[in-house]
Amino acid sequence: MSQEKPADGRHQHQQQSFTGLETMAALTDQVSRIKFESEHSTTVSPATYNAVPAGSPSCPQARRIGYPAIWVHLKDTPGFFICEACYNNHIASSSLRSHFEAVEMTGDPPVSCSFWLPRIKNALWPEVLQTKNIEKLGGFLNGLVDVRPCNAGAEVEHSVGAIVYRMSDNDIEGFIACESCYELYVAGTAFEGRFCRESLQGPVTTVCHMGYPYTRQSVARLTKLDDWDAFVVGAYERLVQQECTGTATQADSREWLELPPGVADLFATCKTCYMDFLANEAFANEYISSVPPPGPSHQWSCALSQLSVKWALEAAVSQQDHAAFVEAVRTISGLQACTSAGITGGRWFTLVSDCPKFSICQGCYAGAIKSKGLDHYFAEISLQPEELQTPMLCSFCPSAPRYEQLCQKLYEADDTGNFNAFSDFAVKFCRVPLCPRIGALQNAKWWGYEGLLFCEECYYDFVSATTLGNDLPIKGVVYKEYQMCQIWSPRMRGIWKEVCEAGPPGSAESYSALEEFKTFAAERMSIYDQTIRQIEFLKQMQQIKNREAAFQGVLSIQDQGISAIASWGSRDPYKYGNNSIGWWDNRFGAEASRRLQAMSSGFQEANDMSREMISLRDIWETIE
Structure with a gap:
């Protein structure tokens, strides 16, 4: 379904406003987002370069790893890490391995691999191996510190002098690549000469079109074939697609793809998500165009907007097993969507070990658990009839408590083959109340x-x-x-x-540091009482003020109407009011004016409270 090029070989495109790409953002992040901040340097434990064990899991690419693991980095570039898989597959057997050292990371903060990026893996590393000039790789990595990361799919304002790139021959009018995407995906490839720096004449707000997952994947794949025409056709087709909202939309308002009849009849993905997550995979040709029924009464939603389907796809891509993905979507497509509103009825699963407050819906079980081959660690929950009538929140729903930690632990279990990493965490914390943070807990x-x-x-x-x-x-x-x-x-x-x-427990140094900490904590609580508690009080007062002001506004409108009626045929020689509210033909007009002033004054007082709350919040943040 590629677009035909006009006779002059150019695609005309008017700049559109795109929403942010929310789907599978972790798989499309930039290396510049994983710069290791200096204040976290204590989490790095130097080791020898040959301390990386063989047989490590596959490269996680842009997925951040938040659990303890061994990483490798080029000496003098500690902010950029290389996973065990990339080190063993590309570096360990080379003569340059002595330039690298292993570090043991705690997972806090989480980091991701930078070696898999096309510029490094496909361009710089082969050149470094050939020239034995490791400094070029180090210079490139250190230079990335100053490169603004790509906000994929989101509009960004670029000032005059900002570095952005366009196609040299304007094969696609308006196509923009940010500096980050150009450096990581284009520079050093066969397509480098096809782009040139854009001279911005003034501030410009635009989307980075190279930031779409499809376009990044395509440039990495097609540069190896030096097939520029195929890249242009695909990039233009992706650029003109509507962004997936993840909600139900009129079916005939966009293009859809589906699996052949009888395979998974309830599965349909919008063209945008197909291009971003399926078109560059080995099983892309398994999908066919779908012809949706016309009219507003037919509402479709994209299957790939569901988190459970994304999990299943991630597992299928990792294992190169499309049949497993099909099996998962057959189950998921006919179920209620897993949302913060919960699910009423259905099948639910929990760990075989005792974990009463941990439960996942059938869709997330099929997508996140069964597709990874972890289903033997789970058992179906036998629900009572009354429980089937009450909405239940899935533990793998993003709005569920500890969702992020559970996902990270599940990845750790899958990556390391140690399921206890997940089950131990779930069993321990399923009974533990959530931290109240700036709130409080009772009993x-x-x-x-x-x-x-x-x-x-x-x-x-x-x-x-x-x-x-x-x-x-x-x-x-x-x-x-x-x-x-x-x-x-x-x-x-x-x-x-x-x-x-500060020192061993019980030592003078430890005691002194602990006393200072207690003193600081007491001061912090004092400031909390003066700021956060006052903010909570002001919020309540502000709500009251806003309600009272709105009520006065309603009464003012009523009195204005009564005043207008009372004025008809009135022969009252007197005026009502004062110099503040003005003079009116009857008392209703005066009362309407007074209430209008009360409304304005009430809203002004509420706004003053907002400014006071901002000031108090700033005071709290100076200590927090």
Whole structure:
């Protein structure tokens, strides 16, 4: 379904407004997003370059790894990491391996591999091997620090002098590639000469068209074939597609693709998602055009907008097993969508081990669990009739508690082959209440010190693994009164780490650092009382003011109407009001004016409260 090129060989395109690409964003991230900040340098443990074990999992590409793992980096470029798979497959057997060193990362912050990027893997590394000039790779990586990352699919304003690229011969009018995408996907390839820097005459707001997953994948694939015409046709076709909203839309308003009849009849994907996630895969030809029924009464939604389908596709691509994907979508396509509203009825699954508050819907089970071959660790839940009538929230729904951690643990289990990484976390935390953060908890277990308490989640998730985690005077004590957790914020956790590093538990250095921490925590709570609690009070007062002002506005309109009626044929010689509200023919007009002033004054007071809340929030953030 490629577009035909006009006679002059150019595609005309008027700049459109595109929404952000939300689908599978983790698989399309930029290497510049994984720069390792200096304040996290304590998570790196140097090791020898040959400490990387063989038989490591496949490259995670742009997916960030948030669990402990061994990574490799080029010396003097500690902000860019190479996974075990890429090191073993491309570097370990080369004569340049001594320029690399292994580091053990804790997973906090999470990092991703930078070697798989086309510019590095397909262009720079072969050149480095041939010339033995490792400095060129190091210079490129260090130069990326100053490159603005691509905001794929989102409009970005570029000022005069900003670096963006266009097609040299304008094969696609208006096609723009940001500096990041040009450096990572185009430069050093057969298509480099097809692009040139765009001279911006003024500030320009535009989308990076190279940032679409389809376009990035295509340029990496077609540069190897030096097939520029095929790239132009595909890039133009992707550029003119409507962005997938993930919601139901009139079926005949866009193009759709489906599997052949009888394979998975309820599955349909919009052309945009097909291009981004299927068109460059080995099984792309398994899909055929779909002819939707006409009219607004036929509403379709894209299957690939569902997270469970994305999980199944990710597993199929990793295993190169399209049959497994088809099996998953046969199940998922006929089910209720997994949303924050929950699902009523249906089949539910949980871990074989005792984990009563962990449950996943049938769709997420098919997409995230069964497609990865992990179904033998799960069992179906037997629900009571009354439970089937109550909406249940799936633990793999993005709005569910600890969704991000569960996903990261599932990836860890799948990557390492150690399912305990997932099950141990789920079993431990399924009974643990969520950290209240700047709120409070009642009738909960607490750890820590008098006046400095840590909630159960933060204790197990963070404090227990530190050197002072076992030396707390308060351990698992239930407080019936409302209490606040004081170790949830990055600032407090950073200071706690400094306390733990001050000296061995019980030493004078450790005691002194701990006392300073307690003093700071007390000051922090004092500022909390003066700011956050005051903000909460002001929010309540603001709501009251807004309601009262709106009510006065309604009454003013009513009085204006009554005043107009009362004025007909009136012979009252008197005027009503004062110099503030003005003079009116009757008391209703005066009252309408007074209420109008009260409305304006009320809304103004509410706005003043907003400014005060912003000021208080700024004070809190200076300490937080």
